Amino acid sequence: MIISTDEKIDLQTPTGSMRVHIFRPVQDGRFPAVMLFSEIYQVTAPIERLGAMIAGQGYLVAIPEVYHEYEPAGTVLAYDKDGTDRGNDLKYAKPVSAFDNDTAALVEWLQDSSFCTGAIGAFGVCLGGHLAYRAALHPAVKATACFYATDLHSATLGEGKSDDSLIRATDITGELMMVWGQSDPHVPYAGRRIIRDRLEDAGVTLEWHEVNAQHAFLRDGAPRFDAALFLQAMNWTNALFQRALTRG
Numbered sequence: 001m002i003i004s005t006d007e008k009i010d011l012q013t014p015t016g017s018m019r020v021h022i023f024r025p026v027q028d029g030r031f032p033a034v035m036l037f038s039e040i041y042q043v044t045a046p047i048e049r050l051g052a053m054i055a056g057q058g059y060l061v062a063i064p065e066v067y068h069e070y071e072p073a074g075t076v077l078a079y080d081k082d083g084t085d086r087g088n089d090l091k092y093a094k095p096v097s098a099f100d101n102d103t104a105a106l107v108e109w110l111q112d113s114s115f116c117t118g119a120i121g122a123f124g125v126c127l128g129g130h131l132a133y134r135a136a137l138h139p140a141v142k143a144t145a146c147f148y149a150t151d152l153h154s155a156t157l158g159e160g161k162s163d164d165s166l167i168r169a170t171d172i173t174g175e176l177m178m179v180w181g182q183s184d185p186h187v188p189y190a191g192r193r194i195i196r197d198r199l200e201d202a203g204v205t206l207e208w209h210e211v212n213a214q215h216a217f218l219r220d221g222a223p224r225f226d227a228a229l230f231l232q233a234m235n236w237t238n239a240l241f242q243r244a245l246t247r248g
Contacts (some may be wrong), residue, residue, distance in 0.1 A: 040087025
């Protein structure tokens with residue numbers, strides 16, 4: 001499927017204008033939407049390629065710049081020490097309520113979009129895995145794919161390093177898929193057990209995968225990239241979204 005990758009919009013949120021990158025099929029029609037939440041580096045080239053991969057399966061993909069309050073529109077943090085330090089500082093500076101308000105603004109725009117069927121899902125990696133999980137708390141989100149979500153087991157996202165993400169697990173009404181690398185130092189085995197036990201106790205419709213991989217194994221071009229697992233993960237993701245966003 002041929003897609004468009006050069007569209008950008010600026011949405012107003014309670015904390016200012018938020019740049020959103022839109023990837024969508026060029027053919028006429030309406031498509032289910034997927035909100036794609038990035039790593040701490042914002043919309044890098046690997047995130048763009050990931051968005052294109054999902055859009056090419058027949059989805060309207062919207063990628064927000066998660067640090068729009070702190071960085072000029074279009075800012076991409078480098079995959080180096082300075083970029084990592086800046087990204088980590090900002091994920092603990094931004095209030096959790098501001099992350100949630102960003103999602104609410106994006107959901108509202110998608111629901112009104114002439115390109116969207118009204119069915120909305122979420123996908124995220126690293127920080128974005130946690131933000132995708134937060135998106136799953138929104139009643140309009142029907143399916144969510146979270147990859148190696150950071151700070152979830154420790155409840156340390158946002159200003160004050162304190163979030164209620166797992167506490168609110170019962171708010172999730174759609175399907176949730178969580179994927180983890182068994183060698184990920186950011187989310188060790190004990191942390192994964194905390195997350196799974198809470199989701200099971202909350203009765204979430206859950207798909208759970210643990211694979212022989214490290215953190216950020218979806219990021220192409222990086223040393224930890226695993227191409228075989230990337231393709232497998234995209235198959236899992238597409239099956240989830242086909243089931244939850246395109247049927248019924």
